[in-house]
Amino acid sequence: MKPGADITAFMERLGHDFARPELLIRALTHGSIASATRPDNQRLEFLGDRVLGLVMAEALFRADRQASEGQLAPRFNALVRGETCAAIARQIGLGEVLKLGRSEMLSGGRRKEALLADAMEAVLAAIYLDAGFEVAREVVLRLWQDRLDSLEDDPRDAKTALQEWAQANGMPPPAYEQTERGGPDHAPVFHITVRLSDGREARARGAGTKRSIEQAAAQALLDRLEGRE
Template sequence: MKLSADLSAFADRLGHAFRRPELLIRALTHSSLSSSTRPDNQRLEFLGDRVLGLVMAEALLSADQAASEGQLAPRFNALVRRETCAAVARDLGLGEVLKLGRSEMMSGGRRKEALLADAMEAVIAAVYIDGGFEAARGLVLRHWGGRIGAVEADSRDAKTALQEWAQARGLNPPRYVELAREGPDHAPRFTIAARLETGQEAQAEAGAKRQAEQAAAHALLSRLVQDET
């Protein structure tokens, strides 16, 4: 199987030559276009999320050998969260080659954050299956590299930094609201919202409440700082 011209260009941007091009096609196929003969990318997304997490954990440990778990967790969450995966996908032009059903396409699916993030994780898995862990690791470090440096530079506790931001503007401390808890007791997933009294908020998901709170605080603070610039 040969890749089409647009998929070949996308693979070039990834920096990986696929020995099994069907893996890339599957990684880019949304469930709205799947069929019995055309599998979607959901299983690959599941795997890619874990590969991305391992690469990021390894990279953060290597970059700061003195950091505690409490310092590393918010950095990790900032790098693997949906918004970051979608941003990398946009940088690569993934939306342009995403394979969608008509209804999803008509509703702007190529720009949807969730679809881009899921497909980006699926692409990581496709590279992992096609070329092994080193190939996947290289892919992630190439396209997340600048973000790893940025999150290392902003290594303060995100909840503390957000509280300081709010207090400096005469606002009450942010509130952290549990929106959802999913999964079994041994592997829960928490969705937490960090909220200011102004109504501004950001949400994040993680396997522990504290990590989700840190990630939500980081996301909200990043947005607030960006709005001020």
């Protein structure tokens, strides 16, 4: 099976030349266009999640031999979470080669964070099946290297950090409220307010996923609580 020019260009950006390009095609196939003869990428996504997890766990384990499990876990979560996988996918132009059904394409599927993250994991599984774990490991480490190098000692996401702050101060978990939603369906703009039980709150707005704007609101409130605002 000879891949098209777009897939060939993507393989160059990815840094792996597939011996079996059909594996890559499957990794890029969303359920909206799948059929009995054209399987989607969900099974590969399941496998790729585990491949990524093992590579990241090993890299963190070797990078800091003094770190406790409690220190390693948030670093690991920061590297494998959906937002990070989607960012890597954007970095290599994965959205440009996603195979989507018409309705998903019209709704902005090539930019959707969840679709990009899932496809990124599926692509990692395809590399693993095509060339083995060592090759998959090399690709992952190359694509994630900047994030590994710049990882903070405590890379908890803002929502987790805010919840832990509230618990440490004897409060229930923060409440998140969507106060407004605008923009087109394929690129919604969310307005989110996060509020503590004592009335302190912060707001954020922006395009992207609802979760990402919740993270921004949580970070804004953390900055206020810690006097960084």
